[in-house]
Amino acid sequence: MMQFLAQFNPDPVFFKAGPITLYWYGLILVAAMIGGIMSVLSLGKRYGLPVDRIFDIAFWLIVWGIVGARFYHVFLEYDYYINQPIAIFKLWQGGLAIHGAILAGIGALILLARKYRLDFWQMASILAVGLSLGQAIGRWGNYFNQELFGYPTTLPWAIAIEPKNRPLEFAMNKTFHPVFLYESIGCLVIFLFLSYFHRRFMREKRADYKIIFLIYLGMYAILRFFTESMRVDPAHEILGLRFPQVVSLIIVVPIAFVMLKRIYKKSRQS
Template sequence: MHQVLLYIGDFPLRSFGVMLSLGILAGLMISLWVAQRQGFYYEEVMDLAFYAIIGGLIGARVWEVMFSWDYYSQRLMEIPAIWHGGISVQGAILGGLLAVVWYCRKYRIAVWAMMDTLAPGVLVGQAIGRIGCFLNGCCYGLPNEHLGFTYPPGTDAYLAFGAQPLFPAVLFEASWDLIELAVLMFLYKRKPFNGFIALGYFILYSAGRFTLEFWRGDSLRTFMNFKAAQVSSVITILAALALMFYLYRQKRPLIEDKRSKRVNFKS
């Protein structure tokens, strides 16, 4: 477990930044693969990627800073330093989602169909990014002697709990992301309407996040002793279920793009 993998001269190559970059690249490759297999949106995914990545990074950092303002208000120069860690997956999802909706509206692309195409790549990116969180020693769990890891001095986890073994919540979240990916890819060819895969992603991810938050040791608490991430997860699940019901009732065609009517992956 190393925050810094190596030094290039005086420049530290941080594990979090490396895994974040690998996650973005791998996620893009998966979304491009999905677009190629289904027969549409390959070029659009390439064009959209820049805006979605920037929106996701901004959203991730703003969310983290907003909920940790007591810390960042005293360290304003740390706010843009995302390579040190301290980004929120839920903020990244929101920022990336806003960028996707903006792009699709601007270029008249079916929003829900595009979101279905991107969802598998997002999960791969999240899973790899969470490994970066583990290596960085952030997003740590509660003390656990049986399934715990001891974090080294200098990490956020060590500052909070010392040398106690802590539950590796982010590794379990990464595993859940891959399980969710397998489920959604199985359902992809069977989706009854555009948006089914994307909304399924929001529901499954939020359910896993809500559960794992019981073992997180760094989360903010809100009313009734629930954590902020749990509250936002419940809201996300309810909103996604409502949208899923609405889209099912609408029975929209599986593809609204005039250039292609194919929805199933090529054999």
């Protein structure tokens, strides 16, 4: 398996017949959505929530999440898209920024939770489980597009990158860190961690949905901060940090404050 990754150059096209072209990126994105929705529906049913409402919310969050993810990416790559506006709609080529999806999703969930009279934090904590699983699956779309890779390496799990997709400064290197894989594994760990917390709350018949959602945001922000440090694709920088790293820090700092305050409060009570 390891040697296969280092030698195999994936084709982004899954199927082509005449004018019809199916891309791996799109298929994996659909698989990620299905996996995420199924996990959300399963967890929601265990909490006794109406399935039709959960499905409606999940559907609209996916729609707004994709819109937010795309426009956030376009914002970061403004210099390119201002000259290639039609490329904004070419989703099969990649370019979905998860920070944008989360921001748009939170905004949409606030409105939807109010509309359906559901607990925002409960829904956010349940949806975080589906989102983390969807991210774990969806990152494999980056593999077939030969993007989201890191610095050159000869480690056994390195992936081969075609010359046309390599940065100029690494044109002579053949294998690179599979950053997409690191993030996929990290998101899978987050998914398992959040699922454990939900099971524990059900067993103990108590719930702290806000903490579960904040744990998701904090864990993913930390994961993203470190995976970003390994990437070689160009990105806007602030004080030597890539822009997504700065966003991750903005997310982590207040969450760390809330968690420390909570721990301090509990220690005082005991």
